[in-house]
Amino acid sequence: xxxxFACPRCEKKLRVxxxxxxxxxxxxxxxxxxxxxxxxxxxxxxxxxxxxxxxxGGESLADRVARGKRRxxxxxxxxxxxxxxxxxxxxxxxxxxxxxxxxxxxxLALVFPVRNLYLGELFFHRGWVPFALVFLMGWSAxxxxxxxxxxxxxxxSMLFDLLPNDLAEDITADSVDRFVQHVHSLPxxxxxxxLINRVLRALEHFKVRQSNPxxxxxxxxxxxxxxxxxxxxxxxxxxxxxxxxxLGFIGTVIGxxxxxxxxSGSMEQAADITALKESLNSVTAGLAxxxxxxxxxxxxxxxxxxxxxxxxxxxxxLLNSVDEYCNENLLKRLNDGSGQLAEGAPQDGSSAxxxxxxxxxxxxxxxxxxxxxxxxxKVGSAVSSEVAETWRKINEEIKSRQQQNADQxxxxxxxxxxxxxxxxxxxxxxxxxxxxxxEAMEQAARSLQAYCAAxxxxxxxxxxxxxxxxxxxxxxxxxxxxxxxxxxxQRR
Numbered sequence: 001x002x003x004x005f006a007c008p009r010c011e012k013k014l015r016v017x018x019x020x021x022x023x024x025x026x027x028x029x030x031x032x033x034x035x036x037x038x039x040x041x042x043x044x045x046x047x048x049x050x051x052x053x054x055x056x057g058g059e060s061l062a063d064r065v066a067r068g069k070r071r072x073x074x075x076x077x078x079x080x081x082x083x084x085x086x087x088x089x090x091x092x093x094x095x096x097x098x099x100x101x102x103x104x105x106x107x108l109a110l111v112f113p114v115r116n117l118y119l120g121e122l123f124f125h126r127g128w129v130p131f132a133l134v135f136l137m138g139w140s141a142x143x144x145x146x147x148x149x150x151x152x153x154x155x156x157s158m159l160f161d162l163l164p165n166d167l168a169e170d171i172t173a174d175s176v177d178r179f180v181q182h183v184h185s186l187p188x189x190x191x192x193x194x195l196i197n198r199v200l201r202a203l204e205h206f207k208v209r210q211s212n213p214x215x216x217x218x219x220x221x222x223x224x225x226x227x228x229x230x231x232x233x234x235x236x237x238x239x240x241x242x243x244x245x246x247l248g249f250i251g252t253v254i255g256x257x258x259x260x261x262x263x264s265g266s267m268e269q270a271a272d273i274t275a276l277k278e279s280l281n282s283v284t285a286g287l288a289x290x291x292x293x294x295x296x297x298x299x300x301x302x303x304x305x306x307x308x309x310x311x312x313x314x315x316x317x318l319l320n321s322v323d324e325y326c327n328e329n330l331l332k333r334l335n336d337g338s339g340q341l342a343e344g345a346p347q348d349g350s351s352a353x354x355x356x357x358x359x360x361x362x363x364x365x366x367x368x369x370x371x372x373x374x375x376x377x378k379v380g381s382a383v384s385s386e387v388a389e390t391w392r393k394i395n396e397e398i399k400s401r402q403q404q405n406a407d408q409x410x411x412x413x414x415x416x417x418x419x420x421x422x423x424x425x426x427x428x429x430x431x432x433x434x435x436x437x438x439e440a441m442e443q444a445a446r447s448l449q450a451y452c453a454a455x456x457x458x459x460x461x462x463x464x465x466x467x468x469x470x471x472x473x474x475x476x477x478x479x480x481x482x483x484x485x486x487x488x489x490q491r492r
Contacts, residue, residue, distance in 0.1 A: 004161055008034050015161040015329070028156045028342055029187060083324055090233050091146040099146070100139030107134055122296055126289045129251035133244060133293075133300055140240045140304045147233070147311055157193040160186055163329050170335040176207045195322045199220050202330055212336045219326055223319065230315045237308045248297020255290025 004015050009032040021038045108131075114120040123130045162183055168175035180203050183196060198219060205218050 004164070005037055007032065013161045013164060014159040025159060026156050027150075033146070035058075082474050090229070091150070093236075096139060096142045096146060099142035100135065103138035103141055104131075104135045107138065113295055122292050126292050126296075127251060127254060129247055129254065129293045130296055132247055133297055136240050136244055136247070137300045137304060140308070144307050144311055145236060147315075150313060151318065154193060154195075154315075157195055158318075158321060158325065160196070162186070162196065163333065171203070171206065171330075171333045171335070172335045172337070173207070173210050173462055176203055180207065193318060194226050195325060198226070198322060198326060199330060202326065203482050206334060206336070210336050211329070212334050215334060216331065219323075219331070223323055225317075226319055226322070230312070230319065233315075234308065234312055237304065241305050241308065244301045244304065245297050248294045248301075251293025251297070254288040255286045255288070255293065257286070258289065259286030270307055 006011055006013055007027045007029065010027060010030040012027065012029045014027065024033060024034050025036050026033050108123065111120050111123055112448065115124040125154045163171070163179055164182065167178045167182060171179060180200065183200050184204065186196065200217055201222060202215050206212075206215050209215075
């Protein structure tokens with residue numbers, strides 16, 4: 001939420017968020033530094049707004065005439081000068097180059113007295129690469145300094161009361177001109193502040209289209225445009241962060257090339273000790289150039305990268321604050337007439353007073369609503385505890401059923417194990433019987449085979465005998481029967 005307070009020095013009205021209370025700030029009008037006070041404590045009177053309506057009875061004819069004269073006077077009054085502001089957070093290339101050159105000269109002038117020490121040798125005895133590195137770092141520092149100044153002024157513009165409640169409670173088609181005129185009267189141009197530019201564009205668009213959804217779309221697109229503008233303003237710094245290590249590698253290549261060239265010369269003059277020492281000096285100097293330029297480049301790259309990232313994050317936070325300001329102070333007060341209950345409802349301050357009265361009367365019943373809410377919370381807690389107890393009992397019942405099922409499963413497993421054991425025994429007995437039957441059948445087969453072999457042998461002999469007999473006849477007489485019993489009369 002935002003609240004309004006007066007500057008301690010120039011007594012101009014300023015608007016800030018409640019979260020900024022206790023912080024140091026600078027007035028955008030008189031540039032005076034002060035500490036943001038704490039937000040005032042609101043004391044709601046349910047009948048204050050109703051009394052206001054009863055006392056005023058709406059806007060009279062004299063009030064309307066005075067308002068028209070004030071509007072004409074504001075239109076005829078020239079805008080106040082807008083000095084001291086810059087174009088968003090972009091910086092001038094020429095100004096940054098000049099400031100970077102001055103910083104480079106100042107740095108080299110400070111290091112020049114110690115040029116014979118190790119620190120001075122890093123910049124004065126390592127070729128042209130360290131001078132280029134110092135210039136790029138100075139240029140980057142100049143850009144960051146200029147962007148910091150503009151960011152500071154952007155934050156100061158957040159204190160402007162762009163939409164004062166004194167002009168109107170709601171921003172309607174009749175009151176939008178007063179708000180536009182008020183924004184133009186501020187000591188800052190529309191293109192010099194993200195906040196002022198966005199609010200002014202929204203008001204002008206609402207004046208033409210008179211549609212809240214279209215204003216919302218415009219603010220969303222403008223937010224993307226501002227974000228892209230902030231992102232593109234760091235392109236040159238990103239190039240410097242890339243170019244500084246590249247220059248360090250170039251210095252490394254130059255130093256190694258010099259070292260290799262000096263080493264080849266020393267090999268050619270190996271017979272002369274003096275020439276060899278001088279060649280070794282050139283070799284060590286080339287290696288020193290190679291490593292020192294890389295060291296200086298990496299350190300400078302880090303010194304540029306961290307402030308650049310911090311500054312970019314600060315600008316993104318500023319854009320988020322602008323979005324929040326528009327949502328809290330602009331969109332909530334836009335009234336295009338689409339939400340009226342009846343056609344031809346008043347658009348002046350009386351409708352706002354009625355709404356405030358209704359809100360105040362509703363606030364009187366908040367305690368009763370809070371009591372009902374507390375009772376509902378107690379009922380909800382009781383229901384929750386009852387449900388939890390019921391679920392606990394159900395869970396215990398499920399666990400007992402699971403234990404019973406587990407015991408039954410164990411019994412079934414035991415029965416299956418016993419059945420498996422009996423089945424294994426039956427399988428073993430059946431296997432033995434099968435083996436015995438197979439042996440008996442094998443023995444019978446051998447006996448039958450032997451019988452068949454003997455029969456074949458007998459038939460073969462019979463064939464031989466028949467072949468010897470030829471056409472002879474053979475008579476086979478049966479032997480006489482012997483009587484082994486006699487009748488009784490014959491024995492006598």
